[in-house]
Amino acid sequence: MGAQQRQLARRQSYARGYGRANSQRQIEAARRRRRKRSYAAKMLCAAAAALVVFACIFFVHLDVSALEVQQSQGISSSIESESDWRLVLVNDAHPMDPYKPDLTQLRYGEAVDSRCYLDLQRMFDDMRAAGLDPKVNSSYRSRQQQQKVLDETIASYMADGLSRSSAREKALKTVAEPGTSEHETGLAIDVTSESQGSDDKEDVWNWMVEHSWEYGWILRYPAGKEHITGIDNEPWHFRYVGAEAARAMHERGQCLEEYLGQA
């Protein structure tokens, strides 16, 4: 018997001896191992299933998020093109939410939306070069300021003896209800002349009727359009709409409501 065979025989007898003696324990241990293995397999399956579910939720969610982003981009870009900030329509039928534009201060405590400032400045420079003396009399008004103007106008009519309701009715003929005034956009100006002389004012207004469209501004409430704008002729009130729209409205003889198809 070689050394290797002897060793093998020793191992076998060793295993048999202990095997018999410990057979019960070994069976128990084998069962425990099987149970452990099957438990581990179950855990593995559960983990895999959880992973699949999680992945599904994640990808579906990702897909929805991407869709939402696409949708919101689609909506915002269509809003952007449909309602260009320059073409915002504010009137009785289209009240606006309180909104504070980025403002550029003018003289006399007035201010306009910074985006229309350069075109306003260009227009006033050219008017002054033409020998006129334009002045912005009223421009951006916050919701509170618009309310104050209305309240003060009502109070002045009441001081003249009108009842509150009649005073309010009368005030609303010249002062817009807060939320319906273009002045809250920062894109509207009331223009007069520095001298306040009536001829000088007329000269400024006439020049602007003829030329303001070249700078992106329009006479907002012209005579003959009262039935559309709902506002009496206001020769002093100009509105920024941008060069393209101002040119089109000038050429077609349209007011803003007509231009926007809202007449």
Ligand SMILES: [Zn+2]
């Ligand atoms: Zn005005």
